[in-house]
Amino acid sequence: MCNSSINSNLRSLLDELERIKFNDLSRTLELSNETYFQCKMQQYPAGMCFSLLVKGNCLSFLGKYSDAIHSLSQAINLAIENNICDLQILINIAIGNIFSDLSNYEEGFSFYNSAVKLCSKLSNSTNYYSNSCYEIYYCKVCNNMAEIYKILGDLDNASRLYNQAVELDIKTNYKGTLGVSIANLGSLNLLKGNLYEAKKQILKGLEITKANNFSIAITECYTNLAMIYEKEHNEDKAKLYFQKAMNFSENSSGVFYKLGAIINYSKFLKKHGDIALAIDNLISALNIAETNNLLEKCNSVCKELANCYEELNDIEKSNKYYRLYFKFDSELKVLSNSQILTSIEIKLKLDTLESERQKLIKKNDDYRKHSEMLLESSRKMKILSELGQKLTSTQNLDEIIDILSSNISEFMNIHNFSLALYDKDKDCLIFKCNNTNGSNSELPLVQLNNNRSLSAYCVRANKFIVINDFDKDPLVLNETINIYEPNGMHGFQSAIYCPLLIDGYSFGMISIYSHIKNRFNTLDIETMRALASYAAIAINNSLKSSYLKIEIANKEKIQKDLEKVNYELKYLSENDFLTKLSNRRKFNSTLLIEWQNCLQKKCPLSIIIFDVDNFKELNDNYGHLVGDKCLAKIASVFKDCMNDTYTPSRFGGDEFIAILPGISKDKAIQIGKKISSAVKALKIEHAFSKTDNIVTISVGVASVIPTESTSIDELLKSADTAMYKSKMAREKLFNSTKGL
Known part of the structure; x- marks a missing residue:
């Protein structure tokens, strides 16, 4: 023009x-x-x-x-x-x-x-x-309709329309959509598994879209080519085209498609064992998605990251991204509900525009009636919008039901509102709400195969049911229904039954009843359809949220149980069961560490070793149970004589040993005397001892400042020799005057 x-x-x-x-x-x-x-x-x-x-x-x-x-x-x-x-x-x-x-x-x-x-x-x-001509615009429509058929899984109709679009583009030689049409046909063949045709068509579409600088289509072409080469097991080319898709467009029009390419590339890397690189790409994708507030992509990326870390057995990071997934999933559901509201509001705006255009040629009476209808529609839409916001503000099922029950009467002149959810295990409907004129009452279960219940029929058949006159409605007069409702009907004349649908599956229903015949008009019916959609999404989100919380709690419990078992196993491997002291294995590893520390610091390292005098005679004459109790008591006083930096251990049998880092020989001798006195103070009877009539110990002490020319074995041997001399001399403490 x-x-x-x-x-x-x-x-x-x-x-x-x-x-x-x-x-x-x-x-x-x-x-x-x-x-x-x-x-x-x-x-x-x-x-x-x-x-x-x-x-x-x-x-x-x-x-x-x-x-x-x-x-x-x-x-x-x-x-x-x-x-x-x-x-x-x-x-x-x-x-x-x-x-x-x-x-x-x-x-x-x-x-x-x-x-x-x-x-x-x-x-x-x-x-x-x-x-402008018929073919050009019909071609555009064909492409868009085909996309919907493809999304809905009707590939035959999608293929028919894509082919029509390509034929029309070729006929008119219209390059504006020809590349897109051919590339779309290629993507469909990719879905069908026709890789040869898909590759040929996408390469042709890429050539044309490049010439027209149609960046969004170019990015999609690169991604689809990468997926084709992956299916052909050509990893190098698959990587090449994934990189092209990710790097092609950095402007705002390419972010969404670039993210799709990164996620597909990460799945490719994970499939081929490069989980580390897949994680790097996914973290980059998450940053981009968060920056651009693309919640759906954030959600997908977090789920992939959680799965990757789960495969690496990194439970902590896996749980981190599961929690992020849960967070974004909640935000995405709020956004999804908002988009549904937007869709309804858009339709209302367009309907209003069309109505206003028609009002110019209508009579005054029609204008008045239509204005009243618009006002009522606007009022209901406002209430419905506010109700939708309330429903999406919580994931608590009881709160959602309370919001529905307490608000529906504001815009629907009804006498009863009921809500029931399907229990798969019991194969029945469980009524969560039955509100009659503001008063709630409980209702019995209704089996899903109950042919007398419209509520059960609504869920079983996934049908939206409107009854404007119970006395005349054909469905009610059907002998297979016979009308039975757990609320007893209470003289209701009109009703609407709405299945709660998610992905075509009914998991419950809401119903409203009125004592007035022909109570519900078209606007009421459409309002209930919208309300049922909001309710289905909100309740489904609540149920999924509960399941996810349980799953996360279970995983966290398993993790805690695992940590507890690992701690117990580690404790058992390093500690003596009878005395609760460190065992020889733990003693040896600790001694090696302390030796190195003292070697670096050039400070003394002392050892105290002792055994029970005539312990064999105690066991032989009093029994092993008394012997075990004796060792446990000695271990207890031994531990009491130690501070946190020492390592009291059971060396084996009736031998005990302690590491004293940074303690001089004189200080170690004092500690040894303290242990000997503490054992003697126990006054454990030992009539068969050769040194006393109570249990005593022989103590050996050795001390050294570690150097490169000394060794742990020499230190232990020196302490053992000191203990032996102590025992032989009938003394309770012996000091090795030679040192090391």
């Missing part, structure tokens, strides 16, 4: 905006605002519409859907008012893309279909682009 009245400067601005619109998002936003202002100043509505469209697409790429829909709403009004058909098509595609991004595929398809219908009017309408 060339306007000869606009100046060359504005024309240049519009051309520049066209050129950069898919590459530099920051610059695109700035330029679209500037171009819109200039077009408005020169009263050029087509340029204003185009600027708003580009701005809306840019905001959508950045995930700012509410702002995007605001720009696109202004654009669609301008396009309709000025009958600019090709921009109407592109705006419908852009809005469809937003709903698809928010996983509202039904609404996405609705806008894509609107775009297809408008394509037939192109030849008889005013258009912004001079080359």
Whole structure:
């Protein structure tokens, strides 16, 4: 739609905006605002519409859907008012893309279909682009619809639409989408396992997208090629293309796709045994994801990191990333709920815009009724939005149920609200809430195979059920139902049963009842659908959160138990069971350490060794049990004579020994006397002793300042000799005067 009245400067601005619109998002936003202002100043509505469209697409790429829909709403009004058909098509595609991004595929398809219908009017309408034709825009729609089919797992329909897109691109020689169409077909063949076709198509698509500098598509092509070479066991090429995908684009438009490439590359490295490099890449990916607030990617990366450290048996780091995973998972669920709210709010905005356009040609009465409906819808939407925020603010199941029960009556004129969850082990519904006019009461279990219960039927069949008249509804009159509800019905005339669905699986239901026939209109029904979605997400998050907390607690308990067992095993390996003193193994390792310390510090190292006089006679005449008790008592007083820096040990049999680092010979002799006196003070009877009528000990002391020319063995031998001389001389302490 060339306007000869606009100046060359504005024309240049519009051309520049066209050129950069898919590459530099920051610059695109700035330029679209500037171009819109200039077009408005020169009263050029087509340029204003185009600027708003580009701005809306840019905001959508950045995930700012509410702002995007605001720009696109202004654009669609301008396009309709000025009958600019090709921009109407592109705006419908852009809005469809937003709903698809928010996983509202039904609404996405609705806008894509609107775009297809408008394509037939192109030849008889005013258009912004001079080359606009049916094939070009239908090709865009085919690609987008195929993407949805691919996400939903319908590869046959996805393949059909991708092929149509490629055929139309070739027919029109439209390079703007040809590379993307071919690359998309290649990615589909990759999913199907047709590696030869996939590689050929992706390489061709890469060639074309490079020529058009379509950075997002180029990054995806590199990633898909890497995955193909990995499947072909060509590790070198796989690494090469993963690196290309990660390094290709550093600007804001490539971050999401770059992260996808890094995560896939890390999985590749882990699969091929390079877990350390995989961890490095994942940590880098986590930093990028956190910087750009990409919670879904943060969540995926933390899960991969936890798995990697789990394989390395690094339980501490594995638990660290499991906790981060749990944190991001919670934030992601809040974001997911927010996106659902955004999707509903966007739909409401668009419905409102369409309604306002229709109001121009309606009678005053229709206008009044429609306004009332919009006001009611707006009121309910506000309450629903606030309720959604409350639900996503907690992961406590009881709090979620209380929020639902206490708030639903604010926007639904009902007499009863019930909520039941499916218990898989018991194969029944357990009612968690049954609120009648503000009063809660308990309800019995309902078996899932109970053919008389609409609640059970709702969950069993995954069906959203609306009953506006229990006396006439065909489902109620069905002999297989016969209507039994645990709440006894209480004269209810209308009801809505909503399954709580996650990934197509029903894990419970909520229901509302009214005493009034035909109580629920279309708005009420859609409101309950939205509420059921919020409730399902919030309750599922709560259940998953509980399971995850239990799993983490179990892992932490296992870790603590393991540490306790390891400590006990280490204790048993280093300590004597009878005396609780260090054993010979621990003594030897400690002596070696203290020897080296004293060697470096050039300080004395003393040894005290003693045995029980005539211990064999004690055992032979009093028995081994008395002998063991004797050793335990001696060990106790021996330990009492030591401080924390000494190492009292059982050397073997009735021999005891201690390491005294930094203690001189004289001090060691004093300690030896103290031990001898303490043992004697026990007054353990020993009538068969050759030295006394009570248990006594013979003590030997040796001391040395370690040098390179002395040895541990000499020190031990010297102490042993001193003890022997003590025993022979019938003395309790003997000092080796020779030293070492």
